Amino acid sequence: MEAISQGELELVRFDTTELLREIQRTLFPNLSSHVTCLYGRIPTLGALHRVGENRHVISLHSLFNHPDTPQVVVRHILIHELLHIEIPPRALREGELDPRISRKKGSEPLEPLGPIAHPSEFWVRERELSPDRLVAMKWIFEAFGGRLKYREREEGIWVRKWRSEYGRRVVRPSIEEVRAKLSERDHGYPEGGE
Numbered sequence: 001m002e003a004i005s006q007g008e009l010e011l012v013r014f015d016t017t018e019l020l021r022e023i024q025r026t027l028f029p030n031l032s033s034h035v036t037c038l039y040g041r042i043p044t045l046g047a048l049h050r051v052g053e054n055r056h057v058i059s060l061h062s063l064f065n066h067p068d069t070p071q072v073v074v075r076h077i078l079i080h081e082l083l084h085i086e087i088p089p090r091a092l093r094e095g096e097l098d099p100r101i102s103r104k105k106g107s108e109p110l111e112p113l114g115p116i117a118h119p120s121e122f123w124v125r126e127r128e129l130s131p132d133r134l135v136a137m138k139w140i141f142e143a144f145g146g147r148l149k150y151r152e153r154e155e156g157i158w159v160r161k162w163r164s165e166y167g168r169r170v171v172r173p174s175i176e177e178v179r180a181k182l183s184e185r186d187h188g189y190p191e192g193g194e
């Protein structure tokens with residue numbers, strides 16, 4: 001597991017820790033873990049680390065750490081990462097298709113891929129808890145699409161060649177703009193966070 005990045009001074013226009021508290025209180029009332037969050041240079045959009053008995057840290061990629069990042073986007077990532085505590089990775093069940101293997105290519109992995117971090121029930125629960133997930137993910141891809149790489153087998157979205165100077169210049173669209181463009185069928189990007 002990657003080391004936890006050093007936290008950055010928060011530049012978003014909302015209090016991320018307060019947002020995390022609110023989400024945990026309202027959507028995860030039975031989750032007893034003490035969870036904190038920070039922004040930093042991590043390989044993926046988001047990451048969850050267990051740092052002790054009943055203690056977790058959610059890391060959010062630096063690209064979110066900007067005054068123009070909409071709160072609903074960070075909200076979605078926090079819900080996704082908290083859900084990883086509620087639904088831990090599990091082994092595939094007998095006869096269950098592995099979504100990490102592209103059926104298009106028909107390729108079988110040389111060795112078993114191990115427990116799956118995003119089993120089907122994870123996505124079902126995410127849809128329930130994060131009604132803004134589509135607009136949040138669309139915003140992320142509109143703003144940073146060229147820098148993101150979805151890795152099927154590792155089940156995550158990687159951020160490529162990130163430089164904070166570059167990050168400051170990226171034009172972040174408004175969430176209203178993205179929401180207006182989003183139609184029911186407009187869904188041409190992979191699911192997920194970390």
Ligand SMILES: [Zn+2]
Nearest residue numbers: 080192193194
């Ligand atoms: Zn995830």
